[in-house]
Amino acid sequence: MFQLVITAFEKSLGMRRLLRKEAAARIGLGFALLLLAVFSVAPVISGTSAKAIVQDPVPGFQGTVNHYRVGMHAGCPDRCSQWMNPDFRAFPDGRVESPITIENDSMRGFCGRIRMVVRDAAGLDAEGRPLGRVLGTFVSPKYCIQGKPPGKAIRYVIPWSFQASPAVGQRGADLYGVPEEYEDIGMNWGFLDPFIKIAEAIITVAATQ
Numbered sequence: 001m002f003q004l005v006i007t008a009f010e011k012s013l014g015m016r017r018l019l020r021k022e023a024a025a026r027i028g029l030g031f032a033l034l035l036l037a038v039f040s041v042a043p044v045i046s047g048t049s050a051k052a053i054v055q056d057p058v059p060g061f062q063g064t065v066n067h068y069r070v071g072m073h074a075g076c077p078d079r080c081s082q083w084m085n086p087d088f089r090a091f092p093d094g095r096v097e098s099p100i101t102i103e104n105d106s107m108r109g110f111c112g113r114i115r116m117v118v119r120d121a122a123g124l125d126a127e128g129r130p131l132g133r134v135l136g137t138f139v140s141p142k143y144c145i146q147g148k149p150p151g152k153a154i155r156y157v158i159p160w161s162f163q164a165s166p167a168v169g170q171r172g173a174d175l176y177g178v179p180e181e182y183e184d185i186g187m188n189w190g191f192l193d194p195f196i197k198i199a200e201a202i203i204t205v206a207a208t209q
Contacts, residue, residue, distance in 0.1 A: 058122070060088045061172035070114045070177045073184075081105040081153075084114050084143070086160065086177065090169035096138070097161045104145045105153035107187055111144035115180040120167075122174035130176075136168045139180050147188030 060066030066088045071080035083103040090096045104110065116139075119132030140160055148154045 058173050058175075060175045061090050061118075061169055063089065063091050063169070065089045066175050068116075068175060068177050070179060072110060072112050072179050072182050082110050082112075082145075084112060084140070084179075086114065086116065086140070088116060088175055088177075090118070090164065090172055092166060092169045094164045094166040094169055095161070096164050096168065098138075098140075100140060100143065100158045100160050101155050102143050102145045102158060103153055103155040104148050107147040107149075109144065109146040109185040109188055111142055111181075111183040111185055113140045113142045113180045114177055115139050117176045118164075118168050118172045119174040119176070120171045130174070132174050135172060136164050138162065138164065142181060144185065147186075149188070 057064050058066075060068070067085070068088050069077070069083055069085045071077045072082045072084055073080070076083075081104070083101075085101040085103060086098040087101070088096070088098045098116070100114070115137065117134060118136045118138075119130055120135055121132030123131045125131055143158055145154070145156065
């Protein structure tokens with residue numbers, strides 16, 4: 001009888017050990033599956049991070065074009081008829097090509113120049129100040145355009161290029177343009193010349209009769 005009790009106890013102890021081994025094996029398997037899941041997701045996460053870091057360049061830098069518009073007179077850009085619009089394009093070696101389209105939808109002519117500022121970050125702080133550091137400030141030559149005749153706006157493209165620091169093309173992240181100088185040069189009465197000549201001809205004919 002005593003032997004039977006010992007045997008039963010040993011069997012119970014063996015069963016407990018077996019159950020513990022099975023539990024440990026299950027825990028180990030679960031941990032292994034967890035590690036496999038983590039390492040399987042990690043490349044996806046790291047790939048997402050890489051995509052977030054390697055972003056498309058901001059227009060105007062690394063050889064891309066920013067079609068910028070600078071309204072030249074008071075009331076711009078809401079009520080604007082005179083513009084100097086640079087197609088700003090900075091390359092990684094510091095070359096900048098920025099042809100300006102000078103546009104006038106007014107019968108009054110103007111002369112002006114613009115200032116373009118490049119920073120290494122976009123946005124403003126809580127006090128409204130730019131966040132980025134200035135990488136370069138560039139002022140265009142002074143250009144003039146006469147007033148338009150009645151009808152559509154007139155425009156001309158004027159070359160503008162210069163050499164800047166390579167940092168402008170490589171790390172530029174914000175482009176800001178404002179008028180540097182503006183001068184109203186008055187009305188263009190040239191469109192009246194044909195009518196004046198006709199009137200002079202009529203007066204001449206009338207005087208000879």
